[in-house]
Amino acid sequence: MGGQSKLLPPTWVTFLKTITANKLKFNGVLGVVISGSIVVAFVNYRRKKQEAALIHAIGRRAQPAENKDNKRARVAVNTVFFRRLLNILKICIPKFYCKETFYATILTVLLVSRTILSVMIAENTGLIAEAMVSRDWQAFAEGVLHGLKYTTSVLSLLFRRRLTMHVNNEYLRGVNFYKACNLGGDSRIDSADQRVTADIEKFSTAISELYTSLSKPTLDVILFTKKLSSITGWQGPMLMYAYFFVSGVIKKFVMPPLGRLTAIESELEGSYRTAHQRLISNSEEIAFYDGSSKEKTILNQLFINIFRHSSYVYYLKCLIGVFDGLLMKYWASIVGYAVMASPMLFGTGSSSRSPTELTNDYIRNSSYLMGLATAVGQLVLVGNKITSLAGNTSRVSELLEMVKYLDKVGNEPFEVKEESHAVMAEQEKEQFEKASENEREFLIQWKARIDQLRERLSAQDGGRRNTASDKGGKVILGNKIEFDHVDIVSPEGKLLVKDLCFEVPPGRNVMVTGPNGSGKSSLFRVVGELWPLHNGRMIKPRNNDFLFVPQKPYQVLGTLRDQIIYPDTPTQMAQAGITDADLQSLLDLVDPSHTISNQWQMDEVKDWIQTFSGGQKQRVAMARLFYHKPQFAILDECTSAVSEEVEGKIYETCKQLGITLFTVSHRRVLQRYHDYQLRFDGSGGYEWTKINHEEDK
Numbered sequence: 001m002g003g004q005s006k007l008l009p010p011t012w013v014t015f016l017k018t019i020t021a022n023k024l025k026f027n028g029v030l031g032v033v034i035s036g037s038i039v040v041a042f043v044n045y046r047r048k049k050q051e052a053a054l055i056h057a058i059g060r061r062a063q064p065a066e067n068k069d070n071k072r073a074r075v076a077v078n079t080v081f082f083r084r085l086l087n088i089l090k091i092c093i094p095k096f097y098c099k100e101t102f103y104a105t106i107l108t109v110l111l112v113s114r115t116i117l118s119v120m121i122a123e124n125t126g127l128i129a130e131a132m133v134s135r136d137w138q139a140f141a142e143g144v145l146h147g148l149k150y151t152t153s154v155l156s157l158l159f160r161r162r163l164t165m166h167v168n169n170e171y172l173r174g175v176n177f178y179k180a181c182n183l184g185g186d187s188r189i190d191s192a193d194q195r196v197t198a199d200i201e202k203f204s205t206a207i208s209e210l211y212t213s214l215s216k217p218t219l220d221v222i223l224f225t226k227k228l229s230s231i232t233g234w235q236g237p238m239l240m241y242a243y244f245f246v247s248g249v250i251k252k253f254v255m256p257p258l259g260r261l262t263a264i265e266s267e268l269e270g271s272y273r274t275a276h277q278r279l280i281s282n283s284e285e286i287a288f289y290d291g292s293s294k295e296k297t298i299l300n301q302l303f304i305n306i307f308r309h310s311s312y313v314y315y316l317k318c319l320i321g322v323f324d325g326l327l328m329k330y331w332a333s334i335v336g337y338a339v340m341a342s343p344m345l346f347g348t349g350s351s352s353r354s355p356t357e358l359t360n361d362y363i364r365n366s367s368y369l370m371g372l373a374t375a376v377g378q379l380v381l382v383g384n385k386i387t388s389l390a391g392n393t394s395r396v397s398e399l400l401e402m403v404k405y406l407d408k409v410g411n412e413p414f415e416v417k418e419e420s421h422a423v424m425a426e427q428e429k430e431q432f433e434k435a436s437e438n439e440r441e442f443l444i445q446w447k448a449r450i451d452q453l454r455e456r457l458s459a460q461d462g463g464r465r466n467t468a469s470d471k472g473g474k475v476i477l478g479n480k481i482e483f484d485h486v487d488i489v490s491p492e493g494k495l496l497v498k499d500l501c502f503e504v505p506p507g508r509n510v511m512v513t514g515p516n517g518s519g520k521s522s523l524f525r526v527v528g529e530l531w532p533l534h535n536g537r538m539i540k541p542r543n544n545d546f547l548f549v550p551q552k553p554y555q556v557l558g559t560l561r562d563q564i565i566y567p568d569t570p571t572q573m574a575q576a577g578i579t580d581a582d583l584q585s586l587l588d589l590v591d592p593s594h595t596i597s598n599q600w601q602m603d604e605v606k607d608w609i610q611t612f613s614g615g616q617k618q619r620v621a622m623a624r625l626f627y628h629k630p631q632f633a634i635l636d637e638c639t640s641a642v643s644e645e646v647e648g649k650i651y652e653t654c655k656q657l658g659i660t661l662f663t664v665s666h667r668r669v670l671q672r673y674h675d676y677q678l679r680f681d682g683s684g685g686y687e688w689t690k691i692n693h694e695e696d697k
């Protein structure tokens with residue numbers, strides 16, 4: 001703008017020179033500071049992005065193996081999103097005459113009233129004569145605001161009700177809930193509970209708030225565009241919009257995918273919730289395994305994933321805020337000068353106006369320009385909300401689409417991809433016979449190694465878990481299990497067994513029998529100190545000298561290795577000098593036909609509860625027992641799903657490893673592996689007998 005312009009009259013040139021010089025002095029400093037911060041922030045952003053990818057990978061290890069990349073690519077504001085949104089909105093507002101349209105109409109009326117009121121208040125503020133009236137209006141406006149909040153919440157609740165009812169209808173139709181969580185291979189739905197509860201709630205809140213936050217800036221944009229174009233002609237606002245469009249395109253390329261990040265956030269929340277759910281439903285098994293420390297590590301890791309991801313998202317949102325501020329305020333004001341000069345540039349301004357008049361015009365025009373920029377800025381923020389909504393929409397839609405898909409194709413036969421590895425019992429018998437010589441040697445070595453390790457560890461810590469309070473009866477640590485005049489009482493006060501007395505030295509196996517609900521498992525809840533000792537005296541080994549193998553074998557979140565060593569961690573395993581080859585040998589003892597190792601590697605992560613068959617779960621539980629090689633083990637109906645050969649092998653191996661067994665079972669055939677029988681009669685009485693193996697034969 002140096003020198004005399006031929007295009008502009010001299011008064012315009014003086015005016016523009018003054019305002020640009022002043023503005024640029026201030027903006028120059030501000031611009032350097034902000035642009036510098038942006039560079040620093042972006043460098044940091046890239047670093048954090050890599051970190052988040054790593055964290056995300058850790059988070060995904062706890063998930064069932066699935067190919068979510070395609071789904072991920074679809075979490076954006078695109079046609080898929082709008083199609084999905086429309087489908088969900090059809091569920092939220094199923095017909096014209098319904099409660100939802102009624103509340104949406106009230107909301108619209110309130111929103112328009114708010115805009116009209118704010119204009120009226122603005123026009124009257126400053127007029128002293130109208131001050132009282134203005135105060136009344138302000139009170140009224142506050143009332144409208146409360147009404148707006150209330151109506152938005154009700155609308156969100158109504159949407160949530162519609163969606164929840166619809167999803168519950170679809171999800172619980174026939175066996176759809178089973179199909180959605182168990183079938184579908186790689187596209188199987190994870191954390192369905194999180195989707196049905198929290199994600200629907202988030203979606204409903206987001207969509208009803210979006211309506212409120214979209215309407216005001218839209219009305220403002222229309223208003224200010226009209227006012228600006230009446231002064232600058234249509235070219236002014238067009239120039240402004242061209243700028244907003246270009247900056248929008250830049251933003252799309254530069255900014256991270258908020259929708260996808262929102263979906264990941266929900267997914268991580270879902271994993272954390274599911275892990276807590278597992279803890280609740282497997283609490284007894286975990287307590288028997290003394291797995292609290294391992295479970296705590298898993299839960300903490302899952303929570304840390306949420307924490308890191310969320311702080312990363314907050315950080316990005318802050319960065320987006322700075323970027324939006326720059327686009328909408330700093331750079332927009334520079335474009336604004338061009339807009340203000342547009343009457344001259346495009347020949348729509350008057351050249352006969354004085355500098356004072358021009359300054360007045362400038363002040364008025366800047367307020368319109370400011371209004372327009374603010375409104376567009378608010379729309380940009382709404383745009384960010386829409387991007388987040390894309391994440392919520394995808395979570396809800398995936399569940400709906402999956403259920404619908406499975407409902408349609410769920411009865412079609414499964415495609416054969418690989419041959420089954422199942423082995424007939426006779427083949428297994430042969431393999432057992434073949435393997436016996438090497439195994440005997442391995443077992444002798446294994447026993448020696450673990451005994452040595454145990455000695456070292458017990459010298460260090462004296463037991464994994466300390467004995468609980470012995471308020472009622474007396475608990476004494478010893479090298480045997482002995483009950484001396486003990487009553488077994490359930491938490492509800494039912495006397496299950498009265499005055500129990502027996503003694504089991506190491507090396508003598510006991511079979512515990514009795515009718516359902518007679519107190520067989522409860523006996524071991526007392527031994528494991530899950531239930532307090534009611535009275536009498538109990539001598540028992542330290543908690544890390546015995547292991548409980550429950551009816552429902554527990555599978556932890558993690559690798560195949562984690563299943564065998566539970567509740568130990570891979571670090572503890574490595575410190576003990578135990579290798580994957582050792583684990584493989586332990587697994588081979590009960591799975592000589594490799595039904596497990598042929599399918600999965602030690603490092604493989606699966607949802608093992610869903611993946612293993614009943615027998616495979618029991619085999620892994622036995623490998624776990626051999627891994628820990630406790631002094632005493634309680635086998636609670638835990639060999640029902642394996643063949644007689646495997647069962648025989650389990651008892652044989654326990655004998656070789658020196659594990660004394662308590663077996664809870666109704667099957668007489670197992671008597672041959674035991675020395676005593678403890679029989680509960682179901683009405684408080686019991687019988688303690690020595691098993692006569694001659695009679696048995």
Ligand SMILES: Nc1ncnc2c1ncn2[C@@H]1O[C@H](COP(=O)(O)OP(=O)(O)OP(=O)(O)O)[C@@H](O)[C@H]1O
Nearest residue numbers: 490491492496514515516517518519520521522523
């Ligand atoms: N946590 C608990 N709270 C209250 N009562 C319980 C609890 N656990 C078990 N009981 C009750 O204690 C009684 C004995 O249960 P227990 O599990 O010891 O039976 P069981 O002999 O092992 O039966 P089954 O052969 O069916 O496994 C049952 O009546 C059961 O309802």
